[in-house]
Amino acid sequence: MAKIGFFGASFDPITNSHLWTATKIAEEYNLSQVIMGPGSNKRPDKQMNISDAHRWNLLQLAISNDSLFVADDFEMKQDASAIYTYFTMEHYKQLYPLDQVYFIMGADLLVDIAKGEWLYGKELVENNLFLVMSRDGINMKEVISSSAFLQPYSEHFHLIEKGMNMEISSSYIRGELRKHPNARHLKHLMPCPCYDYIMEHGLYQF
Template sequence: MRNSGRPLLGIFGGTFDPIHYGHLRVAEEIGEMADLREVRVIPAGMPRLRADPVASLHHRVAMVHLATENNPRFKLDDREIRRHGISRTVDSLREIRQELDGVALCVITGADAFIKLAEWHSWRELFQLCHFIVAARPGHALTISRDDLPRELKDECAGRWVSSAEGLKQISSGLIFIAPTTLLDISATNIRARVAAGKSLRYLVPDAVLNYIATNHLYSGEL
């Protein structure tokens, strides 16, 4: 029987340049595992800690829509695309917390991004706004001892780890769960390189996204 505590809502952000099956499979499994009421898929507008996306805002939103529209658990949230300036997770979490009452927000992130959490804007405040569900990617697995974490982050995370997703339902924010998921070693960088080299994307991205990339000549250098 499911724990009857606080309902959980997933927050899954990224540049999604393009969105691919690696993203989608992790979000699907975590949504099921943690009994998430919904997974908000939030494309970043202007990311603060990485290079600007290759595809335009319009194209990235369109690809996320195509990839998620038939999954009732997923919901495209374009607030960071509509917001002017640098995209900051803390801003989106503040807004969503104001919009939704009684729901615990769970930021879904890869281990490689979580290790750099102390570089995020107002990163300590994030623990007051959300839980973290960390999906380890190939080559970036967090150890049981969390020795991979920088000292500042390791100290902040002490006492926040839970061994199951059910533990996240007990309080509104501040906990961390490492999710055992199927890790597909697919990267958007590799996908863009394959397009530029004229190679197939089949089975790396949904067919609707594959067709959109081809129709709009994305990543190929064509006009």
């Protein structure tokens, strides 16, 4: 049985931090593959800054030379009413019935689930395993132990407390591009082909 991680995010744009984080987790938990799933512009709870097509192209450029990663636009193809993480995970478990599929997420999302802010959150937690990345200021063990909802499923959460402090935010990159459309230092915060693509298409520069 192989171990597969699903890493869903806006990737708006994808950064070296996304890639470093996913690779670190794969090494630590012996994942044979990490599925990179960009979120859809059709999601009512998330406002993207560029089109699905551009984010999809950037993702493919970022991972093209690394066999660990596979890009999957499953959520982008779904109707807005069906874009929920629970349904996404059910899809991948059906796609890989002989393997263990993990949901990779940050501790900030763990907090949101504990607050009951995710539709189908209960079903998601009951039926899946999670690899949770630490975030500054969030005590993941306390979030789980203090939640009547999460505590019974504490064994479903594998908490990654250390070595996850590489923080390059997509929002920082977007902000820099708005202020400095030709900011060359950003070339070192993302794969170079992604930087070149953003420059070529004038993305985020508004």
